[in-house]
Amino acid sequence: MASYLARRLTLAVPVLLGILFVTFALARLLPGDPCRSTLGEKATDEICDAFNERYGLNDSILEQFRIYINDVLHGDLGESLKFGRPVTELMVERLPVTLELSAFAMLFAVLLGIPLGIISAYYHNSAVDVGTMIGANMGVSMPVFWLGLMLSYLFGVALKDTPFWLPPTGRLTAGVSIQPFYEAWGWNVDGDALTFPGFIANINTLNAILIGDWNGFRDAAKHLILPAMAVGTIPLSIIARMTRSSLLEVLGLNYIRTARAKGVKEIGVVGRHGLRNAMLPVVTIIGLSLGSLLSGAVLTETVFGLSGVGRILYDSITGRDYTVVQAFTLIIAVVFVFINLIVDALYAYLDPRIRLE
Amino acid sequence: MTSNNKDKPPASGNEPLLQVRDLKTYFFTREGTVKAVDGVSFTVRRGEIRGIVGESGCGKSMTAMSILRLVDKPGRIVSGEALFRGEDLLKKSRREMTAMRGQQISMIFQEPKSSLNPVLKISTQLLEVLRVHRDDRSVPVKTEAAVEMLRGVGIPDAARRVDNYPHEMSGGMAQRVMIAMSMAYAPDLLIADEPTTALDVTIQAQVLDLIRKLRDDRDMAVMLITHDMGVVAEMADIVTVMYAGTAVEEAPTIELFEEPLHPYTRGLINSIPVMGQVKDRLEVIPGRVPDLIDLPPGCRFAPRCKARIEHNLTRCEIQEPHLIEAQPGHRVRCWLYESDDTV
Structure with a gap:
């Protein structure tokens, strides 16, 4: 098991290097130049020469890549050309928003999708099954941004002044703030040392749990419901369908x-014997869904006014802010590789036959 | 194959353990009603090995599944009785049936390796039987119990084997595990559905020996389902021959092989190659098993029956014969033996 994981981990290294190279190359292949899109009308030739010199943009592409890799390996993701701030700082601000949204969306998709799939498979061809599968097919064909708009209209506008109202924008209600956990715990951190605690503290729900601020948690979670439903609907549908078909096959x-012949009750037959075997393809799908989930987040963040990775990635691509594009692509790739590693580990845990290979 | 069980008289005279009466299990499909089991009756006595023999699709497995009430949709037990120690299994609640399975009636299957869950350790699967049937849920089940179960079926190195997964075992070993599992509660009845079909001949003999030994040791009844006349000859005390969902003949094994009455049984026995005997061609039964949706009106075997032509019987294709006692303890469903006054 350990060697299996070590092998998977080693395989992740060339994958990440490849991603670094491709994003680096793609960012530079885009027409347009960073100086003019950052400085706009102020950009004269002299200023741009100085700008390019300062950010090393006059070096050859290969030299730039060498310096970049060297920096990344030393933990330095560079400075935003546009904001003039370290990329890590931007990341602490933006990444928690997207991660939190993705986690809630996935939770929504898994916690609803798997039970729906199980019920559909167990009572297959019944009204419940047909209903669920019609719903799943509709869900999977729904554009995320459209669903987002519809949800915010329904819950934010149409249901206003009812108990079902949900906030359609933002992360917290105006006036509500959650004290960062490191302050509450009396940690004395600032500057670079703040990077990691700051990152954690910016995941509002997690921070609220850490300090036990339940009102804050409720408010933050409430703001996440609509966007999480919007992003989670497609994975939910895919997971429900996959669970159904996989379990249906296993149950035969x-x-x-x-x-059954040895006297196991139905719940044990489905739960212990059926599900564990049926979970393999579902786990794969969950891992892959995270990709569509992160990309879905880009649009959803816009609809729900959340300033996450999606927004900044869009802005930096249009603004030729190379370092930011590279850094966020790298981070998403790392998250992706990491999730697939977890999927592989789950595989080995679920199916003893895989451990041998 | 040699036989050593025939010297021992079949344990008869005692009360039947299982009495199946006029069992009917139909499958309601879009194409029509498949009469998989259509009026089967037989009894199994304690200490007796009852062979159920017939070709694929004759309803023998479905008879077993019906007794355990494990028939899946679109199949349904339509009518009949299955009296186990005097109580009708078909009238029991689902909960009562679940409690009986694996404890009082156990079943083993044709493909042992795929009958074990690939993701659970052997010990987990063995102990599960103990776990689901124990009276006191607070008493933990111990791994040693699984080791003991494996020892009981003669698996060498049982202490190490319990930690294996099914894919690490051979077919014969897996079938022993299945048997160990089915023996956990010393059931009164073991239903063995083609237990050796997927195994090598040598392993086959070992598994059959094991089943016979367990029968002898525990005075358990065995319902042995097979298509292999050799296995029947070696194992069974009494045999039911099934054809197209019904029992066509029933007799003590020796009698059945010495004097088969039904033309179908004769055909089956004649189609076994005999060592030392030179034949240009093996006997075959012409034709095919009838479609269970669209059964012929009279005797189901009539379209393939040579005896019908030889004896110039006319009612075979019009009226279905009854299962009558042609000789003491030897019953047959054929117009050759049934006169008008027996009806």
């Missing part, structure tokens, strides 16, 4: 008959 297998 011989060992399920054995389980």
